[in-house]
Amino acid sequence: DIQMTQSPSSLSASVGDRVTITCRASQTVGRYLNWYQQKPGRAPKLLLYGASTLQGGVPSRFSGSGSETDFTLTITRLQPEDFATYYCEQTSSSPWTFGQGTNVEVK
Amino acid sequence: EVQLLESGGGLVQPGGSLRLSCAASGFPFSTYWMHWVRQVPGEGPVWVSRIDNDGNTIYADSVRGRFIISRDNAKNTLYLQMNSLRAEDTAIYFCARDPLAHGSCYDIWGQGTMVTVS
Numbered sequence: 591d592i593q594m595t596q597s598p599s600s601l602s603a604s605v606g607d608r609v610t611i612t613c614r615a616s617q618t619v620g621r622y623l624n625w626y627q628q629k630p631g632r633a634p635k636l637l638l639y640g641a642s643t644l645q646g647g648v649p650s651r652f653s654g655s656g657s658e659t660d661f662t663l664t665i666t667r668l669q670p671e672d673f674a675t676y677y678c679e680q681t682s683s684s685p686w687t688f689g690q691g692t693n694v695e696v697k
Numbered sequence: 698e699v700q701l702l703e704s705g706g707g708l709v710q711p712g713g714s715l716r717l718s719c720a721a722s723g724f725p726f727s728t729y730w731m732h733w734v735r736q737v738p739g740e741g742p743v744w745v746s747r748i749d750n751d752g753n754t755i756y757a758d759s760v761r762g763r764f765i766i767s768r769d770n771a772k773n774t775l776y777l778q779m780n781s782l783r784a785e786d787t788a789i790y791f792c793a794r795d796p797l798a799h800g801s802c803y804d805i806w807g808q809g810t811m812v813t814v815s
Contacts, residue, residue: 624802626742633791633806634742645804677741681801685757686744 592616592680596689602697609665611692613678618658622682625654625663628691629674637676638663668694699723699805701792706810713782713814719775719792719807727770730795732803733777735788735812743788746777747795760786782814 593616603609613623621641626634636645638654641661651666665672673696678689705717719731733745746756746766754766765778775792789811793803 622800626803628742633793633809634803635806636802636804639797639802640800679742679744679802684747684755686801688741688743691741 591685592619592683592687594678594680594687594689596676596678596692598692599690600693600695602695603668604697605668605670607668607697609668609672609694611663611676611678611694613656613661613663613689615659615661615680615682619680619682621657622680623654623656623661624679624681625652626677626679627672627674628677634677665694699794701794701805701807703790703792703807703810706790706812708813708815709782711783711814714778714780715782715812717777717779717790717792717810717812719777721773721775721794724794724805726768726773730801731766731768731775732793732795732801733766733775734791734793734803734806735786736791736809737788742791745790747801748775779812782812784814786812787814788812 595614597612623641625638628634642654675691675693700722702720730749732747736742748754748766763781767776789809791809792807794805796804
């Protein structure tokens, strides 16, 4: 199975900050990399797919980059509603696997 | 409104069975690949199974041979038959829609249904 490792596991930030989360795959996944946001008690929400394609309705302050094994999720100008846990997921080969998550909390 | 609604979760003894349902509405269900994803509260999501629109299925190793994913396109419903349940199957189970097929992602999720094996 492809292992997905996110860093950091948690971070503290303030409204207006620029936040960067990294996801590394144990083997190449091309650009088959998705990012999700999850808030407590809710299902995950798709933010980006194909490493950098923004899902409809997701604010443009979210962006993704990378390919093969190294990927980045960037949130520019963090908003109050962005405090949540973020997960990457590879869908290059079965079983699809998620990272362990990055909790973005209020500083 | 595009919606997925799971049901069928509950408390079951080890070795028991449970069937989860996921009722879809607001979109042409038969044309979409569908997935089950589970999550232990406080942990990350884990992909469980996928069925394509031709009925082809794949499973995570941890459930293969015990779980069966199926769909009834006439009823717009996805199922997960869970047999020989183990304590480690305890989780919230989500059904999710895959808009991409090849390459997969999940753009619509249900609210989840809790399965407790104890």
